[in-house]
């Protein structure tokens with residue numbers, strides 16, 4: 444078996460951590476038990492381009508239990524957990540091509556390595572794998588799934604231009620995904636990444652969050668809980684209004700740049716923080732990103748403005764501007780929650796990856812009738828995952844009575 448990981452001797456630690464995640468993913472466990480019996484993915488070759496974390500490892504074991512042949516590479520150069528990659532290769536016999544900190548060439552070399560397995564199905568996070576396949580006009584017989592907002596945006600753009608070569612299920616758009624993973628997962632782990640990297644006290648800081656989408660609102664909620672003065676930057680009037688009424692200060696980035704102590708971009712957009720903002724930031728401002736790609740902060744622009752740069756702590760780079768002010772960039776501007784922390788907790792990835800596993804099964808069963816489009820996760824799958832998650836938490840909810848059902852479906856009855 445081929446693989447490319449940092450160090451196989453890290454596998455023991457990785458295995459223990461995978462077991463820890465597994466213990467916190469009850470829904471995926473149920474799916475794995477069923478997959479082991481029914482083998483719905485027998486003979487299906489799945490190319491996975493995902494953050495190589497403990498939770499992803501549990502998803503890989505689930506697909507394997509279902510009969511799939513898997514190959515895995517990283518969906519970001521800085522998000523791989525090397526101990527997990529080692530354990531997947533050594534303990535579970537899964538071809539893994541991922542090393543934390545890999546350069547651009549190795550990153551794409553690893554995508555090519557996974558494509559060498561001639562996959563039937565792709566499982567992507569950010570659409571880099573799909574994009575490579577499309578540039579080469581490759582053939583994927585069944586279809587694919589996509590994990591994140593940025594990937595779904597890219598795929599919808601391909602669909603619009605009639606460039607999409609095979610059907611994709613947008614896992615990100617399931618309610619059991621974005622309402623929990625993007626909001627509570629990114630919310631908690633982004634703050635976790637900033638704290639692990641800097642060990643700074645969040646209380647009393649002016650904490651600027653650019654983007655009040657699902658991820659941004661999660662981060663805002665958690666930063667507020669730690670005592671920060673949260674400032675939101677938005678371009679969408681609805682989101683901006685929500686932020687105002689959720690009790691946050693909302694202002695343009697040019698104003699926020701002057702007062703912020705810590706900045707997080709989480710928009711999926713490009714150059715949200717750029718030289719005109721770095722020029723007016725306070726000394727020792729901390730800037731980081733939790734959006735999918737490292738383009739939200741104009742790093743080349745920051746480099747140009749700086750006369751000196753050095754790494755001061757792991758994942759903390761100091762840039763000294765001409766007038767001596769310092770700006771600290773975290774995690775090379777890559778997703779800070781995965782670069783400096785461990786990504787989302789298993790409890791939320793349980794639902795995201797339940798969607799992945801069931802969407803792969805759906806694709807295998809239904810590919811013949813699907814067109815070259817981006818599809819939503821079927822509502823019954825999404826709902827079932829929510830129900831199973833509640834059961835696993837020991838929480839019961841009510842059911843509509845027949846009278847209530849009738850009432851809610853009728854229009855005649857008023858006051």
Ligand code: NAI
Nearest residue numbers: 591592593654656657658677678679710711712733734735
């Ligand atoms: P979303 O679409 O819900 O929110 C993005 C928000 O950013 C929108 O409200 C939009 O109006 C705003 N925005 C766009 N351009 C802006 C600009 N120039 N200035 C200020 N605001 C701007 O998207 P979601 O789900 O919150 O995802 C955001 C990013 O985070 C995506 O790149 C996504 O792939 C990524 N993501 C990262 C995760 C992580 O683990 N760090 C997990 C899930 C998603």
